[in-house]
Amino acid sequence: MSELVISNLHSYYGKSHILNGINLSVKSGEIVTLLGRNGAGKTTTLKTIVGIVKAQQGEVVLDNENLEGKEIFEIARRGISLVPEHRGIFGILSVEENLKIAINKNSPWSLDDIYDMFPRLKERRKNGGNALSGGEQQMLAIARALVNDPRILLLDEPTEGLAPVIVDEIVRILHQIRSAGVGVLLVEQNLSVCEKLADMHYIIELGEIVYQGTQAEFSNQNEIKNRYLAV
Amino acid sequence: MNLYLFQALNGIGLGMIYFLISVGLTIIFGLLNFVNFAHGAFYLLGAYLSYTAVVVTGNYWVALIIAPIMIALIAWVCERTLIKRVYHLPHTYQILVTLGVALIIQELCVSIWGPIGKHISPPDSLKGVFQLGDFFYPQYRLFVIGFAAVVAILVWLLLDKTKFGALVRAGSEDAETVSLLGTHTHRLFSITFALGVGLAGLAGVLAAPIRGIHPFVGPEILGIAFVVVVIGGMGSFTGALVGGLLVGLVQSLMTTIWPQGASLMIYGAMAFVILLRPYGLFGRA
């Protein structure tokens, strides 16, 4: 069992105060969404958790260990994996090399497991990362996080710009990941995807959590959805 | 005809030396986005260390192994204490700092080994000439070509076939994402810097019995390495190999045809390549 707990997180870009006291938590085997309009601070929250952005105040705690001051790679080695919005696939590496540089022997997913889960990646394993379609890149980014032995997986808009069949595929994969006991923090604009998957929802607005509720509570909160999520 | 064959072989040998110098420069630039103006000075120091190793042990082979390793160690210490502090600064600061390192190394060499050059002989087993029909060629120079080729293959295998190499290539594309996968990128940087500089030291050792050791050769070597890297393309292994051989061959053949123009021609070749392919023969935009 793992638990990521974020309390009173404050982050800045230069002088602009972006996160204004974020609180949330994610446990093993749970999918939690972080919703909110563009510019609300979702990506910044994920970047602060993994150490790309240094928090000015507040705590990120994984299994009772405070991650303050840890380097990006140290946080990653503790089992927090970020699949970034830009996916971060290395174009000059082959698909297989993209996976191999991330392999952690302790991961429940071996390279073979990954190829069973993503047959498309197996077909394309000798291709360069830059030859992949957007959907394939997203699959590879998720696959790469899985071989890295994640305890908590952070996904930044994984279905953005993808065709509906591929979105369904990703929903299926996320179910599998949850069943394997990984905790997932999902940033997503596609509300129907979120409602299909999540156990818990948080809404962020101007760097503050303005709503939190379970899927059962959230599903009929049309007023909340209109106020914070309508474009 | 034999003269041209002789010069072509000289050019290949010289080209392999240039490759060894440039490959480190280009990989360090690719991965760390760092301009190392001390690269030529480390070549120089490698040559002098091999001189001392030969004087002390009387054995060239010991020098060939020990001197490059010492250069890599010195480079590693230098990276840990100084270089890593300027990665995030603009290139102008990196140039100033490494130029400072280069001058310190050069002046240290002058004060330790004196302002007049030194010479070391090839090992006894390679002092003879190789003969094929009426063609003669020094054995040591053939050895340099063969040895550098083996090193080139090893470096290629390291970069292309190992996890370390994949990490270096990945890091040259996006170092932050590499650390997100749990890799200690600072350590990757230090090792790559030490390896790249160690290869320049190795080039200095290999070239010493052919060209002698002159304390002020660093800037010239650095200049040629930059020409090679610009021709081959920043960050490219293949570019360093092809660029190094091209520059070596042009320089060597020109000394027969038009000696005064030899240096001019390599800069001409560079200008020509830049006009046709601004990112070099194997460079990425």
Ligand SMILES: Nc1ncnc2c1ncn2[C@@H]1O[C@H](COP(=O)(O)OP(=O)(O)O)[C@@H](O)[C@H]1O
């Ligand atoms: N690198 C940056 N430098 C300065 N401001 C930034 C940077 N990245 C994001 N911001 C600002 O921070 C705010 C939150 O951005 P972000 O976390 O990317 O939002 P979201 O992911 O919710 O769309 C926005 O106002 C955005 O303009």
Ligand SMILES: [Mg+2]
């Ligand atoms: Mg975002």
